[in-house]
Amino acid sequence: MAASPPQKINVSLDVNGETRNVAIRPADTLLFILREYLGLTGAKPGCLNGDCGACSVMVDHTVYKSCIMLAVEAVGSKVTTIEGLKDSPIQHAFIENFAFQCGYCTPGFIMNCHALLKNHPQPTYEVIKEWLSSNICRCTCYEEIQEAVMSVIEKRE
Amino acid sequence: MHIIGKGITRKDSLEKVTGHAKYTADFEIKGMLHARTVISPFGHALIKQLDLTEAQRIPGVRAIVTGDHLPLTGEELRDRPPIAVDRVRFNGEVVAIVVADTPYLAMRGVEAIKVQYEQLPVVNSPSEALKPDAPLLHPNMGQYEKIQGVYPEPGTNIATRTKIRKGDRTKGWAESEVVVEEKFAFRTSDHAAMETRCSIAQIHPGGTIEITSSSQAPFMIKKLIGQYFGIQPGTIKVNTPLVGGAYGGKASVQLEILAYLATRAVGGRIVKMMNTREEDMLTSPGHIGLEAQVKLGCTKEGTLKVAELLYLWDGGAYSDKSIDLSRAGAVDCTGPYNIENIWCDSLCMYTNHPYAAPFRGFSHSEVHFAFERTMDVLAKKLNMDPLELRYKNAILPGHTTPTQFRLNASTVGNVPKCIEKLKELMNWQEGQVTNLGQHKVRAKGIACTWKTSTIDPNASSGVILTYNPDGSINLISGVVEIGTGTKTVLAQILAEQLKMDIKDIHVQMHVDTVNTPEHWKTVASRGVYMAGRAVLAAAEDVISQLKSLASFILRAPIEDVEVGYGKVFLRGEPSKSIPIKDIAYGYTFPNGNSIGGQIIGRGHYMMPGITYLDKETGAGKPGPEWEVAAQGVEIELDTREYRYRILRAVTVVDVGKVLNEKTLTGQVKGAMSMGLSFAARETFYFDSLGTILNPQLRTYRPIRFGEHPKYEVAFVETPHVEAPFGARGAGEHGLLGMPAALGNSLSAALSAEVNYLPLIPELLWKIKGGER
Ligand code: FES
Ligand code: FES
Numbered sequence: 001m002a003a004s005p006p007q008k009i010n011v012s013l014d015v016n017g018e019t020r021n022v023a024i025r026p027a028d029t030l031l032f033i034l035r036e037y038l039g040l041t042g043a044k045p046g047c048l049n050g051d052c053g054a055c056s057v058m059v060d061h062t063v064y065k066s067c068i069m070l071a072v073e074a075v076g077s078k079v080t081t082i083e084g085l086k087d088s089p090i091q092h093a094f095i096e097n098f099a100f101q102c103g104y105c106t107p108g109f110i111m112n113c114h115a116l117l118k119n120h121p122q123p124t125y126e127v128i129k130e131w132l133s134s135n136i137c138r139c140t141c142y143e144e145i146q147e148a149v150m151s152v153i154e155k156r157e
Numbered sequence: 158m159h160i161i162g163k164g165i166t167r168k169d170s171l172e173k174v175t176g177h178a179k180y181t182a183d184f185e186i187k188g189m190l191h192a193r194t195v196i197s198p199f200g201h202a203l204i205k206q207l208d209l210t211e212a213q214r215i216p217g218v219r220a221i222v223t224g225d226h227l228p229l230t231g232e233e234l235r236d237r238p239p240i241a242v243d244r245v246r247f248n249g250e251v252v253a254i255v256v257a258d259t260p261y262l263a264m265r266g267v268e269a270i271k272v273q274y275e276q277l278p279v280v281n282s283p284s285e286a287l288k289p290d291a292p293l294l295h296p297n298m299g300q301y302e303k304i305q306g307v308y309p310e311p312g313t314n315i316a317t318r319t320k321i322r323k324g325d326r327t328k329g330w331a332e333s334e335v336v337v338e339e340k341f342a343f344r345t346s347d348h349a350a351m352e353t354r355c356s357i358a359q360i361h362p363g364g365t366i367e368i369t370s371s372s373q374a375p376f377m378i379k380k381l382i383g384q385y386f387g388i389q390p391g392t393i394k395v396n397t398p399l400v401g402g403a404y405g406g407k408a409s410v411q412l413e414i415l416a417y418l419a420t421r422a423v424g425g426r427i428v429k430m431m432n433t434r435e436e437d438m439l440t441s442p443g444h445i446g447l448e449a450q451v452k453l454g455c456t457k458e459g460t461l462k463v464a465e466l467l468y469l470w471d472g473g474a475y476s477d478k479s480i481d482l483s484r485a486g487a488v489d490c491t492g493p494y495n496i497e498n499i500w501c502d503s504l505c506m507y508t509n510h511p512y513a514a515p516f517r518g519f520s521h522s523e524v525h526f527a528f529e530r531t532m533d534v535l536a537k538k539l540n541m542d543p544l545e546l547r548y549k550n551a552i553l554p555g556h557t558t559p560t561q562f563r564l565n566a567s568t569v570g571n572v573p574k575c576i577e578k579l580k581e582l583m584n585w586q587e588g589q590v591t592n593l594g595q596h597k598v599r600a601k602g603i604a605c606t607w608k609t610s611t612i613d614p615n616a617s618s619g620v621i622l623t624y625n626p627d628g629s630i631n632l633i634s635g636v637v638e639i640g641t642g643t644k645t646v647l648a649q650i651l652a653e654q655l656k657m658d659i660k661d662i663h664v665q666m667h668v669d670t671v672n673t674p675e676h677w678k679t680v681a682s683r684g685v686y687m688a689g690r691a692v693l694a695a696a697e698d699v700i701s702q703l704k705s706l707a708s709f710i711l712r713a714p715i716e717d718v719e720v721g722y723g724k725v726f727l728r729g730e731p732s733k734s735i736p737i738k739d740i741a742y743g744y745t746f747p748n749g750n751s752i753g754g755q756i757i758g759r760g761h762y763m764m765p766g767i768t769y770l771d772k773e774t775g776a777g778k779p780g781p782e783w784e785v786a787a788q789g790v791e792i793e794l795d796t797r798e799y800r801y802r803i804l805r806a807v808t809v810v811d812v813g814k815v816l817n818e819k820t821l822t823g824q825v826k827g828a829m830s831m832g833l834s835f836a837a838r839e840t841f842y843f844d845s846l847g848t849i850l851n852p853q854l855r856t857y858r859p860i861r862f863g864e865h866p867k868y869e870v871a872f873v874e875t876p877h878v879e880a881p882f883g884a885r886g887a888g889e890h891g892l893l894g895m896p897a898a899l900g901n902s903l904s905a906a907l908s909a910e911v912n913y914l915p916l917i918p919e920l921l922w923k924i925k926g927g928e929r
Pocket of ligand 2: 099100101102103104105106136137138139140141351401402
C-alpha cells in the first residue's frame with residue numbers, strides 16, 4: 001500500500017448561518033467535519049452506518065444522517081445542527097415531557113422532530129412514525145418523545 | 158414534604174436539548190492521537206504470525222502495541238490478557254492497538270497489519286463447555302490470581318460455582334405431589350447504548366495518569382488499573398463526564414486499560430480511543446447468556462415445596478464480571494416465593510463468546526425468565542390460575558430467602574399487594590386468552606420479580622456540599638449521571654432536608670476522582686439509597702455548623718435554633734434570624750472582625766450488615782433489601798404467520814417511596830422496553846467458527862419508535878426504613894419480569910411452551926412444528 005499523504009481541499013460550508021472555511025479530505029463525512037473541525041459536537045456518532053440517527057442534522061429543509069453524507073455534498077446548502085436551534089418549541093417540549101434520559105440520542109431526535117414539524121405541520125401518526133423510526137433511543141423515551149411532538153402541534157392550533 | 162415525590166425537571170435538561178451536554182468523545186484537543194484496534198475475526202484460534210512491518214512504515218502511525226509482557230486482568234479472577242497473546246478466545250478480542258495522528262491513519266495501520274490464525278475447535282454454548290471432552294479455554298486456571306469468594310475448577314471450563322443449599326430437597330420432593338421440569342436457553346446479546354464506549358488517556362510529566370472515560374465506575378478504573386499495573390491509586394485521576402446510556406455495560410473496566418497502554422506506548426501523549434459500533438458490540442463486554450434447568454415440586458393445592466435449579470451462564474471467554482453475575486443469579490435463584498427447600502448450582506462457564514458485563518437487572522431478568530416460565534407450566538399442570546399460584550406462594554416478612562436471610566417488613570416489598578394491583582390493571586378476570594377469530598389471538602402473560610443487589614460489603618458512597626456566597630449549595634457526589642436522573646433526585650433530597658429551593662442547589666454532573674468523593678459504582682439501582690444517605694449525613698453536618706455559628710450570633714442556645722427557608726432562626730421567635738448567605742462564608746462583625754469560613758459539609762454511607770456468602774450453602778445477607786414487582790404483558794398474535802404485536806406492558810413495583818414521579822416512571826418504562834426488546838428480538842447470531850453475524854444496529858435491532866407498546870406503571874409504597882424517605886432501588890425493576898411475561902403470554906396464546914429467546918416469529922413457528 002503506497003502511503004501517500006491524503007489530499008485536502010478547501011471548501012466553504014454554511015453552518016448555523018455562519019460561513020465556515022475548512023480544508024477537508026474529499027472522503028470526510030459531514031459528521032466528522034462538524035465535530036472535529038468546527039467544534040460542533042451536538043451531532044453524535046452512534047453507528048457511523050446510517051442506522052441510529054444520533055448524527056442527524058438539517059441540510060436545507062430536510063433531515064440527514066451526517067455520518068453517511070460527505071462534507072463536500074453540503075457545499076452550497078444550509079446546514080443546521082442542534083447548536084443552531086435556539087429556543088425552539090420542540091426543545092422546550094422535550095424538557096417538559098421528560099423526553100430523554102441519558103440525552104445521547106436527543107440532538108438527533110430533536111433535529112428529526114424539528115424537520116418533521118417544518119415539513120408536516122399537522123402530521124398523522126403514520127407520518128410521525130415514518131420519520132422517527134429512523135432514530136434509536138435506547139433509554140427509550142419513545143412515548144415521551146411522541147408526547148413532546150404532539151404538544152408542539154397542539155400549541156400551534 | 159415540599160419537594161419529595163414531585164416531577165422536578167432534570168438538572169441536566171438545558172444542556173441536553175441544546176447539544177451542549179458533553180460526553181467523553183466530545184472532548185478533542187489539538188495534537189491528540191487516535192487509537193484503533195486489530196480484532197480477531199474468529200471465536201477460537203492460535204495466532205501463528207503477527208506481521209507489523211508494513212503498518213509501522215505508514216507516516217503518522219506513532220506506535221503499535223501488542224500483548225507481550227502485560228499483566229493478566231479481570232475483576233474477580235485474573236484470566237484475561239488485555240491484548241491477546243498466542244491465542245484468541247472470542248470474535249472481537251484485541252490482537253494489537255495502532256496509535257496514529259488521525260483516526261483515519263490509525264485505521265490504515267490496522268488494515269496493514271497481517272495476522273495468520275490457525276483455527277481451534279469452538280465452544281459455542283455453556284452446555285458444550287461442560288462436556289468432559291470440551292476444549293479447555295483456560296488450561297492455567299489453577300494459577301490465576303483471584304479474590305475472596307471465587308471458586309474456579311481447574312481442568313474444566315467452570316470459572317466459579319455458587320451453591321445454594323436451603324432446607325432438605327429430599328424432604329421437599331417427598332412432600333411434592335405435582336412436579337414439573339423445564340429447560341431454557343438464550344445466547345449472549347448486547348447493551349447497545351447509543352454512546353459507544355470511549356476513553357482518553359495521557360500520562361503527565363510528573364507521572365500522573367489521567368483517564369477520561371464513558372464509565373459507570375470511574376473509581377473502579379482507578380483501583381483496577383492501579384492493581385493491574387502496580388501503580389499507586391493516588392497517581393491515577395479518572396474523569397467521567399455525562400454518559401450516553403450504560404445499562405450495566407459501562408461498569409466493566411476494559412477500554413480504559415487499552416487507552417492506558419496506548420498512551421504509555423507514545424510517551425504519555427494524549428490518546429483517544431473510541432469504539433466503533435462493531436467494536437462496542439464485539440470487543441467490549443456484552444450481555445450474558447444462559448442455559449437453565451428448573452424443577453419445581455408442590456402439593457395438589459399448589460403450595461411450593463421444593464426447587465432444584467441448574468444455571469449454566471454463558472460468561473464468554475473471560476470471567477471478569479460474569480463470576481459476580483452467576484453469583485447474583487444464585488442469590489435470587491427463584492421468583493419471590495416462600496420455598497423451604499432449594500438446591501441450586503449456578504456455574505459461570507467459559508465459552509468462545511464475547512465476555513459479559515453487568516446488564517441492567519444483573520442476572521435477574523435471565524433467571525426470572527426460566528423460573529417464572531416454569532411457574533406457568535406448573536399452574537397449567539395444577540389447573541390453577543397462574544396469578545393465584547403466585548399469590549398463594551408469595552414471599553412475606555418472616556420468610557427466608559434462598560440465602561437463608563430472614564426478611565422483615567422493611568427488607569422485602571409487598572408482593573401480594575403488587576399482584577392485587579396488577580390483577581386489576583390487567584383486567585385479569587376477563588381471562589388470559591381471547592380468540593378474536595381470523596387467526597388472531599389475544600393473550601396475557603404475567604410474572605413476579607424480586608431483586609437485591611450483590612454489591613461489595615464495604616462499598617462506600619460520599620457526598621460533599623460547599624456553600625456559595627449567595628447561600629446556594631454545590632452538591633458533589635461520585636454518582637455518574639448515566640441518564641437515570643439520580644443527581645436531580647439527590648438535589649431533591651437535599652432541598653427537602655434543608656427546606657430550601659431546589660433552584661439554589663447546583664449539582665456537579667461530572668465526576669473526577671481527585672475532587673469528587675467516591676461512590677463505589679453507579680450500578681445496582683443503589684445510587685439513591687447510598688448517595689442519598691450520604692446527602693442526608695452531609696446535610697446534618699451543614700446544619701450543625703450553621704446552628705453553632707448562628708447560636709453564637711443570635712445569642713441563643715444551639716437547641717433553640719432551626720435551619721430552613723434560607724435562614725437560621727429561633728424556633729420560639731422565628732423573626733429573630735440570620736440569612737444563611739450572611740454566615741455561609743463565615744460571619745463579619747460590624748467592626749470587621751470575622752469568624753468561621755466557607756461551610757463545607759461532608760457525609761458518607763456504607764450499607765450495614767452485608768456478608769459474604771457461605772461457600773457450601775450460600776447462606777448470608779448479600780444485599781440491603783429485596784424490591785419486588787408484578788408485571789404483565791398483553792399481545793396479539795397471528796396464528797398463521799406467528800407475527801405478534803405487544804399491545805401493552807404493565808408494571809406494579811414496590812418502590813418504597815416515590816421521590817420523583819416523572820423520572821421514576823421514565824426509568825421503569827425504559828427498563829420495560831429494554832426487557833421486551835431483549836426478549837423479543839435481541840441476540841447475537843454465531844456461526845460454527847464462533848463469529849458473530851450481526852454486530853451492527855442494522856442487523857441487531859433494538860425496538861424503534863412505533864414498535865413500542867403502551868406502558869402502564871403503578872407504584873406500591875412499602876418503606877425500606879434505612880433508605881432516604883424509605884425509597885427502594887428503581888433503575889432495573891421494570892426490566893426483570895418482561896421476558897418471562899412475554900414468554901408466558903406467547904405460551905398461552907400458542908398452547909405450547911416457549912422456552913427460548915429471542916421470541917421471534919420463526920421460533921414460534923418452529924415450536925408449533927413448522928419445520929416438520
Ligand atoms: S451515527 Fe449516523 S446514523 Fe448512526
Ligand atoms: S435518552 Fe438515552 S438513548 Fe435516548
